Every structure is written in C-alpha cells, then in structure tokens.
Amino acid sequence: MILFWAGLLALTILLYVLLDGFDLGVGILFAFADEPSRRRMLGAISPVWDGNETWLVVTGTILFGAFPAAYAALLSAFYLPLVLMLCALILRGVAFEFRYKAIVGFRWFWDLGFSGGSLVATFVQGMTVGALVEGLPMRDGHYVGGTFGWFSPFAAFCGLGLVLGYSLLGASWLAHKCEGQIRERVYQLLPVLTVGVIAFVAAAFVVALSMHLALMSRWLERPYLLIFPLIGAASVIGLLRSVQRRNDLDPFKFASLIFIAAFGTLAVSFWPFMIPFALTVQQAASPPESLNFIFWGAGLFVMPLTLTYTIVVYRLFRGKVADAHYE
Amino acid sequence: MLRTADAVTPTLDVQAVTISLTAFAVVYLVIFSFGTLYVYRLLKGGPAQSENKLAINPKRPLAITSGIPALGTAHEGSWT
Numbered sequence: 001m002i003l004f005w006a007g008l009l010a011l012t013i014l015l016y017v018l019l020d021g022f023d024l025g026v027g028i029l030f031a032f033a034d035e036p037s038r039r040r041m042l043g044a045i046s047p048v049w050d051g052n053e054t055w056l057v058v059t060g061t062i063l064f065g066a067f068p069a070a071y072a073a074l075l076s077a078f079y080l081p082l083v084l085m086l087c088a089l090i091l092r093g094v095a096f097e098f099r100y101k102a103i104v105g106f107r108w109f110w111d112l113g114f115s116g117g118s119l120v121a122t123f124v125q126g127m128t129v130g131a132l133v134e135g136l137p138m139r140d141g142h143y144v145g146g147t148f149g150w151f152s153p154f155a156a157f158c159g160l161g162l163v164l165g166y167s168l169l170g171a172s173w174l175a176h177k178c179e180g181q182i183r184e185r186v187y188q189l190l191p192v193l194t195v196g197v198i199a200f201v202a203a204a205f206v207v208a209l210s211m212h213l214a215l216m217s218r219w220l221e222r223p224y225l226l227i228f229p230l231i232g233a234a235s236v237i238g239l240l241r242s243v244q245r246r247n248d249l250d251p252f253k254f255a256s257l258i259f260i261a262a263f264g265t266l267a268v269s270f271w272p273f274m275i276p277f278a279l280t281v282q283q284a285a286s287p288p289e290s291l292n293f294i295f296w297g298a299g300l301f302v303m304p305l306t307l308t309y310t311i312v313v314y315r316l317f318r319g320k321v322a323d324a325h326y327e
Numbered sequence: 328m329l330r331t332a333d334a335v336t337p338t339l340d341v342q343a344v345t346i347s348l349t350a351f352a353v354v355y356l357v358i359f360s361f362g363t364l365y366v367y368r369l370l371k372g373g374p375a376q377s378e379n380k381l382a383i384n385p386k387r388p389l390a391i392t393s394g395i396p397a398l399g400t401a402h403e404g405s406w407t
Contacts, residue, residue, distance in 0.1 A: 076336045083347040087354045094358050097389040101365040147343045 001291040005066035006281050008303065012062060014263050016055035017125075018169070018256050019310075023049040025170020027092055027118025028163060029189075030111070037182050038111070040321050044177035046096055047317040051310055053089065058306060065294045069141055070274045070284040077136050077143040077150050078128055085124040092117030122166045123159040127151075129266070130158025133208065133215055138278035154207060161200040168193040169259065172239070172251035177321050183248070190243045190251055194236060197258065201232075215276055218269040225268055232261035365389070 023045040030041055063071040075082065095114035099107050127150075134154050137145035171193055174186045208216050219225055235257035242250030272280045285291065 072336075076338050079336075079339060079343055080346060083350060087350050090354055090358070094362075098358075098361060098365065101368070101389065102361075143338055146338055147340060149338075 001288060001295065002066075002281060002285045004295070004299065005062060005285070005291055008299065009059065009062045009066070010263075010267055012055050012059045014260065015310075016052070016059055017263065018259055019048070019052035019055060021166045021259065022169040022173035022252070023052055024118045024122045025166035025168065026174060027114055027170070028122065028167050029170050029174070030118070031115035033182070037185075040178055040182060041174065042096060043321040044174060048313055049096075050093070051313055053093075054306060054310075058303075061298070065298065066286055066291055067274060067281070067284040068286055070279055073136075073138065073141065073143045073275055073279060077145060078124075078131075080147060081124045081127060081150065085121045088117040088120035088124070090117075092121070119163065122163050125159075126162025126165075127155045127159035129162070130155035132270075132276060133158070133266070134211070134213060135215070135276055136278065138275060141279045141283060154204075154211065157207070158204060161197075161204060164193060164196045164200055165259065165262075168197050169252070169255050172255040175243075176248050176252045179320055187243055187246065191240060194239055198236060201262070215269050222268065225265060228261045228265040228268070231264075232258050235261065 026041050026045050030038055033041055060071075063074070091113035092115075095110040095117070099110040099114070102110055131150040131152065134152055136143060137149050143149070168190070171186045171189050174182055175190065178186070235254045239251055239254035239258070242254060270276055272282065274281050274284045
C-alpha cells in the first residue's frame with residue numbers, strides 16, 4: 001500500500017509539473033508579448049490552468065494523508081517560500097478575469113500579477129527542488145534549519161533553471177495552440193530556450209559534483225540512472241527537429257519528455273528517501289490502517305475521477321485557439 | 328492525546344507567522360477591494376445585451392458580461 005501511494009504521489013507531482021508547468025511558462029512569456037498576443041496566450045490556457053493546479057492540491061493531499069511526516073517536514077522547512085508561492089498563484093489566478101474588468105490604464109497591475117505571479121511560483125518550486133537535492137538541515141526526521149535554512153545559492157540557481165524549463169514547456173504549448181505571429185515567435189524562441197535548459201542542467205550537474213553533494217554518489221551506485229540523461233538528450237534532438245519541421249504537436253511532447261527524464265533522475269536518485277538522507281518513504285508513511293482507509297475513497301474514486309476530468313477537458317478544448325472576435 | 332502547545336511547529340517563529348499573515352491579508356484585501364469595485368461597475372452598467380450566453384464558459388461567471396473577446400477553438404464552439 002505504501003508503494004501504491006508513493007507511486008500515486010510521483011504521478012501527481014509529474015502531472016503537476018507538466019501541466020501547470022506549461023501554463024506557468026506561458027505566464028512568464030506573457031510579459032514579453034503585445035496585447036493581441038496576450039489575449040490569445042490567455043485563451044490558450046484559460047480552460048485548463050485551474051484544472052492543472054488541481055494536481056498541486058492532490059499532491060499536497062496525498063502528502064498530508066499518506067506521508068504526514070514528509071508533509072510536516074516540507075511545509076515547516078519551506079514555510080515562507082510556499083506562502084509566497086500561494087500568494088503568487090492567487091494573484092495570477094484572478095488576473096484572468098480582472099485584467100478585462102480593469103480600466104485599460106490599470107491593466108498593467110493585473111498583468112504584473114499574472115506574469116510576476118507565474119515567475120515567483122516557478123522560482124519557488126525550482127528552489128524547493130534545489131534545496132532538497134542539496135539536502136535540508138534535518139534531525140530525527142524533523143526540520144531544524146530555521147526560517148531561512150532552505151536558502152542557498154544552489155537552490156536559487158535551480159529556481160532560475162526551472163524558470164527556463166517552464167518557459168520551454170510554455171513556448172512548446174503555444175506552438176501547439178497558437179497560429180500566426182505567436183507561432184512564429186515561439187518557433188524562434190524554442191531553440192534558444194532548449195539550449196538554455198541544457199546549459200542549466202549541465203551547469204547544475206557540474207556544480208553539484210564540485211559541491212560533493214551526497215546525492216551525486218547515486219550516479220556511481222546506480223549506473224542505470226544514465227538512462228535518463230540519454231532519454232533527455234534524445235528528446236532534445238527530437239525537439240529541435242520538430243521545430244525545424246514546424247510540427248506543431250511534437251515540441252510539447254519532447255519538452256514533456258525532457259521533464260519526465262529530469263523527474264525520473266530525481267525520483268530514482270532520491271529513492272528510498274522522500275527527503276534525501278533524512279526521511280525514507282517507509283518512515284514518512286501513515287500507519288497501514290490509514291493508508292488502506294484512504295485507498296477506498298481517495299485512491300479508488302477521487303483519483304480516477306480527477307484523471308477523467310482532466311482528459312475530458314483537454315479533449316474538449318483541443319485544437320488551435322481561434323482568432324478573437326471582438327464585440 | 329496531543330496538546331496544542333506540543334503540536335506547534337518548533338521551527339516556526341513569530342516573525343515568519345507575522346509575515347505570512349500580513350501577506351495573505353494584503354493579497355486578499357487587494358483582490359476583494361477590486362473585485363467589489365468591478366462588481367459594482369457591472370451592476371451600475373445594468374444587464375448586458377448579450378445573445379450568446381450559452382457559449383460562455385460556466386466556470387467564469389465574471390466573463391458573461393461584455394467587454395471580453397470571445398475566443399474559440401477551431402474544432403469546438405467558442406469559449407472565453
């Protein structure tokens with residue numbers, strides 16, 4: 001049962017990163033677009049963005065119900081950054097409606113909330129992962145680092161890396177959903193972002209090696225980890241090719257594959273730890289009675305329902321965003 | 328059982344809680360103030376002469392009133 005919940009947790013985190021990743025990325029790119037493009041960019045994500053964020057809620061719920069020790073440690077450790085992320089997500093959420101209700105002269109305020117909110121939320125998520133990779137100050141499964149114990153230059157660097165990564169996902173989503181000028185600009189941008197992401201991953205790897213991070217020894221202990229960089233490299237080639245061929249569907253698939261490869265690397269390196277070298281999946285898990293109990297409600301009913309809803313929404317709103325007709 | 332005093336996060340200090348409470352208060356104050364203002368403007372403007380209400384995304388009640396371009400997909404009907 002622990003394995004079931006750990007697997008489900010991995011799935012929801014991955015889905016969140018892929019789905020909210022692209023709409024946060026669109027939010028970051030939004031800052032660089034003109035007004036007609038901005039409307040279409042919002043149109044490309046407005047039916048799905050809140051559904052995408054549901055996966056963050058599901059992730060939090062699984063942590064809370066199935067792995068309370070990890071939930072307590074993570075939310076204590078990242079208290080301020082996560083509060084900041086929530087405020088950022090709130091501000092970007094209301095911007096979808098409020099920017100059209102504001103007088104034109106005040107629209108910049110909500111646009112700033114939208115773009116800035118996307119940027120801050122992305123940065124915090126990247127930083128969180130960076131801090132986990134570097135290793136949190138933990139004792140006996142409890143966080144002991146204080147209010148800013150999570151901060152480090154390496155964590156901040158990972159925050160910037162995820163900004164690049166989500167921008168790549170967002171740009172590839174726009175190639176899939178948009179036509180005309182946006183599509184052209186995005187195709188120019190995609191190779192640049194791809195190179196940026198590769199440069200970040202390479203730099204992060206070298207820095208992590210030079211810092212002698214404990215997690216890096218996993219590459220020697222578990223040589224099969226190499227499969228993930230290979231998948232990543234193949235996806236990069238596929239992505240660049242699909243950009244060359246102007247194949248609108250493929251960039252997003254390959255960008256997702258890059259993220260899946262990165263996620264696989266982290267998941268396999270972390271295992272069996274949930275918080276590296278401080279809390280294992282076993283230690284963090286609820287008692288078997290609780291895990292069994294939530295399996296019947298959340299595991300067997302809510303999860304399939306949420307998945308079905310997600311699939312239906314994406315099918316319903318498939319295709320390109322059509323031209324805006326003004327009233 | 329578990330006393331409230333024993334359940335408090337040991338690493339959380341007054342400063343952090345003050346910051347988070349203030350942040351949420353400010354964000355909600357801004358959003359609800361402007362939300363109230365926009366609803367007031369809508370009410371003052373009166374009912375919109377809209378014919379295509381059915382095509383509106385039900386998740387977005389504020390979008391029913393005019394002033395927003397109706398975006399649609401190439402495959403399906405229009406939505407905003």
